[in-house]
Amino acid sequence: MRVIEIAGGAGPAEALTLAEHPDPVAGDGQIRIRVRAAGVNRPDLMQRQGLYPAPPGALAIPGLEVAGEIDQVGPGVSRWSTGDRVCALLGGGGYSDLAIVDARHALPIPASLDFIQAAALPETVCTVFANVFESGALKKGETFLIHGATSGIGVTAIQMAKAGGGRVIATSRGPEKTAAALALGADLSLDAGTDDLEASILAFGGVDVVLDMVGADYAALNQAVLKPGGRWVVIATQTGALARVDLLRVMLKRITLTGSTLRARPADEKARLISEVERVVWPWIGSGRVRLPVHATFPLEQASAAHLALEAGGHVGKIILTT
CATH class of the missing domain: 3.40.50.720 (NAD(P)-binding Rossmann-like Domain)
Structure with missing residues (x-):
């Protein structure tokens, strides 16, 4: 799969480089998402700058939210099936073609939203x-x-x-x-x-x-x-x-x-939060009361340009990477 790495571990936007990694496999309680879109957030900029390292156990690949289809379901997962359209909260690894996610940290994409719109939701x-x-x-x-x-x-x-x-x-x-x-x-x-x-x-x-x-x-x-x-x-x-x-x-x-910060919270706490968001906020999104504007999209290989756009500060709404 393709991923975006941070050359040298930290640096300017140009440090974001496209690389190939082996396809990951979903483990117990996990799902694998074929990523169609990934949100770009300020914590990603901070990670690239060396100011916000990935927590223990999380991938060093940037990206805290994705949307796509489930293409693999790990043991012990009952809610999700292959082909389901989901968006998800990650500790890292969203800038990639495939993302492994705790199944409890995924949300169904409302029928009225496409993958780009849905990728703007989880972290935010x-x-x-x-x-x-x-x-x-x-x-x-x-x-x-x-x-x-x-x-x-x-x-x-x-x-x-x-x-x-x-x-x-x-x-x-x-x-x-x-x-x-x-x-x-x-x-x-x-x-x-x-x-x-x-x-x-x-x-x-x-x-x-x-x-x-x-x-x-x-x-x-x-x-x-x-x-x-x-x-x-x-x-x-x-x-x-x-x-x-x-x-x-x-x-x-x-x-x-x-x-507070969100990224380093324990998996169980994130699962509780996701459940509350689905209960309270998802009806607002489904009805159109909450709809995130997308300012711009960039293909995955142009992640550095997406970071520069976010750093420039002229955006209204979200910046999204697409695969």
Whole structure:
């Protein structure tokens, strides 16, 4: 099978090279997916840069989400059959023609979606559900703030928060992105380059939950706009991991600060999360209430170009590799 390797273990986008590996075989409790499309995510960039190594037992090949057909079912698997259309969450190995997956980490592709659309879902939807609805405990009628609103996570978070009954404030940069966030359902869309974010968010009434992918530069803003009892959930630190936190403000507002990663969670925990996503989010996707825009697709052998596109930051929605 073809795979994308990281030459030297880390490097620029050009370090992504096409190679041949032996076809893997599904073991106990596993399925093998003939990959038709794979999502490109910021953790893939970090892995390529040497900043986010694969967890123990995971392949060093990038790629955390795929869609395709099952072409092999391992012993002990009862739910799936060969030929089933599925998308799946992986610890690594998605940039390839074939992917071995824990059978519990796969989801049926809704009939209305093709493989490219489905490949945009698993990593992104699971990340949003785990952090916004579980860690952030967003409830119907509460206000949710998402920074980086036109990223893959951002467009998903806007739609899922709206489907769950929340009000959404989105921040992004430039008029095109602010317009895109409004079109996706945001109640208030702010341009981080020109708008007074703090004043505008406070005028809207403040927020109950923040999903923060920015890090240090927005720490003061998040503390200022959170309501009493608010939840601040960090999932990336693009402007730095060391931030100034006013502990007195945290105490007075009873702010909960938490964060997480998804890739290194135990297999059983991922299986639980996948089950909850199928129960809660899959009906939203099936009905069209949540639909991830795909910004661009690239063939597998052009993985380096896909990474450069993601790094450039001009996308609205997901970037996908196809086989």
